Amino acid sequence: MLGYLLTFLVISNGALxxxxxxxxxxxxxxxxxxxxxxxxxxxxxxELQQRYPEHxxxxxxxxxxxxxxxxxDPHNEKIESAYYRAQEMAQEKAEFAVKAGRYYxxxxxxxxASAHGSYARFEVTQKESFYRxxxxxxxxHRYAKxxxxxxxxxxxxxxxxxxxxxxxGTLPSVIKPFAWLFGASGDKDLGVRQLETxxxxxxxxxxxxxxxxxxxxxxxxxxxxxxxxxxxxxTDYPDNFVLYDWASEWFLEQDKREEGCQYFxxxxxxxxxRPLMAQHALLEKANLQLAQDRKAEALETLKRIKGMGGSDPxxxxxxxxxxxxxxxK
Numbered sequence: 001m002l003g004y005l006l007t008f009l010v011i012s013n014g015a016l017x018x019x020x021x022x023x024x025x026x027x028x029x030x031x032x033x034x035x036x037x038x039x040x041x042x043x044x045x046x047e048l049q050q051r052y053p054e055h056x057x058x059x060x061x062x063x064x065x066x067x068x069x070x071x072x073d074p075h076n077e078k079i080e081s082a083y084y085r086a087q088e089m090a091q092e093k094a095e096f097a098v099k100a101g102r103y104y105x106x107x108x109x110x111x112x113a114s115a116h117g118s119y120a121r122f123e124v125t126q127k128e129s130f131y132r133x134x135x136x137x138x139x140x141h142r143y144a145k146x147x148x149x150x151x152x153x154x155x156x157x158x159x160x161x162x163x164x165x166x167x168x169g170t171l172p173s174v175i176k177p178f179a180w181l182f183g184a185s186g187d188k189d190l191g192v193r194q195l196e197t198x199x200x201x202x203x204x205x206x207x208x209x210x211x212x213x214x215x216x217x218x219x220x221x222x223x224x225x226x227x228x229x230x231x232x233x234x235t236d237y238p239d240n241f242v243l244y245d246w247a248s249e250w251f252l253e254q255d256k257r258e259e260g261c262q263y264f265x266x267x268x269x270x271x272x273x274r275p276l277m278a279q280h281a282l283l284e285k286a287n288l289q290l291a292q293d294r295k296a297e298a299l300e301t302l303k304r305i306k307g308m309g310g311s312d313p314x315x316x317x318x319x320x321x322x323x324x325x326x327x328x329k
Contacts, residue, residue, distance in 0.1 A: 015104035016055050017203055022048065026204055029061045034207055036072070036240045038065045055103055056093035056111040063087040063118055070126050071242045072314060083122060091115040106151040113143035113160045137164060156205040158198035159212055166191030166216040191216070207233075214246075223254055241280035248284040252291060260288045279305050279315050286322050295326040302326070 016022045029044035042065055048058025066083035073079060094112035097103050120136035123129040144160035165187050195216070198209035210229060217226035227250055234243045244264070251260030264285040271278035282305045289298035302319050 015107045016052060016057055017107070022052060022055075022057065025051070026057055026061070029058070030204060030207070033061065033065050033068055034237045034240060036068060036237075036242065038069055041065050054093070054097060054100065056090050056097055056108070056115065059086065059090035059093045060111055060115055060118065063090045063115075067118065067122055067125075068242065070122070071245070073317075074126065080126060087115065087119050087122070090118070106147040106154045106157070109143050109147035109150070110154060110157040110160075113140045113147065113157065116140035116143065117160050117163070137167075140164070155198055155201040156203055158194045158202065159205045159209045162191045162194030162196075162198060162209070163212045163216065164191070165194060166213075167219065188220075207236075218250065218253070221253075223250065226250065238274070239277065241277060244277075244280050244284050248287060251288060257288045257292045261285050264288070275308055275310055276312055276315070279308055279310065279312070283315065283318050283322070286326075290322065290325055298322065298326045 017026070025044050025048045029041045029048065032038070032041035032044065042062060045058045045062040045065065048055075048061065050058075052058065063083060063086035066079055066086055070076065070079045070083060091112070094108060094115050097108040098105065098112055116136045117140035120133040120140060123133040123136065140160050141164040144157045144164070147154055147157045148161060192213075195209050195213045198205055199213070202209060210233060214226050214229040214233070217223075217229070227247075230243065230246055230250065234240070234247070237243065244267070247263070248260060251257060251263065264281045268278045268281035268285070271281060282301050286298045286301040286305075289295075289301060302323055305315065305319055
């Protein structure tokens with residue numbers, strides 16, 4: 001308890017990142033999240049919450065672990081509920097931190113912006129609720145802009161600024177009139193510069209900036225520029241099979257299903273020493289085969305997965321779901 005009190009006294013009215021213990025835990029929790037080692041990430045996030053109960057860092061990272069878990073198992077209501085609880089707590093902690101003034105204000109504002117940005121992303125990716133996402137995105141931008149005005153060198157906030165400018169600057173013409181009603185107008189080129197700055201200079205948000213930049217390029221159908229960024233993420237986080245699903249979507253959006261099948265077959269062959277990732281590569285191949293109505297071939301691919309053994313429950317669930325789809329008349 002005394003140690004926690006001394007830590008609080010040291011960083012009071014300062015930035016959490018200046019504390020070595022906090023910095024280590026934030027990096028550990030974030031890195032584990034991107035590697036999909038979610039239990040490890042939650043352990044580190046919980047320690048952050050316990051050591052710094054009035055700072056939103058540990059609470060926001062906890063919410064992010066549930067976003068990634070939801071990516072692995074979409075439409076799982078239990079995971080969704082856990083995300084909403086964690087995100088609400090992160091937002092409340094960030095609001096309190098801004099009002100209390102016990103931490104560096106640009107940092108507190110940046111976390112508040114990220115809490116709203118996290119909600120916006122969840123509503124788009126899990127619920128396809130673009131109205132709620134837009135409203136949350138506008139709040140995120142407002143707080144990020146306030147943080148930037150206080151400290152232009154707080155580069156972690158550039159992710160939110162860049163995302164807003166890129167997405168709102170590339171909205172389709174049929175949507176732009178509605179976006180203007182909410183005040184959502186941005187500059188794509190500025191957004192690119194801000195995301196690139198975050199990739200080069202951010203303290204904790206480098207990977208997040210790369211993910212947002214990839215998502216922005218994909219949404220704007222800049223496929224050639226997007227895929228190398230995704231493959232770099234796959235190299236840096238080789239255990240993150242969610243990225244395989246993103247790669248599959250890249251092929252589907254361009255109607256390159258057969259090319260995608262070949263890509264995942266090659267990916268499977270390179271994962272012989274990592275059977276779980278090899279199975280996920282074949283899952284994506286089977287999914288692309290079904291997208292071509294090649295049901296018999298998809299069933300053969302699923303049979304290969306089952307023949308590899310292992311007892312991963314998520315893989316087993318996905319295999320079963322694809323088998324049901326493949327056997328439909």
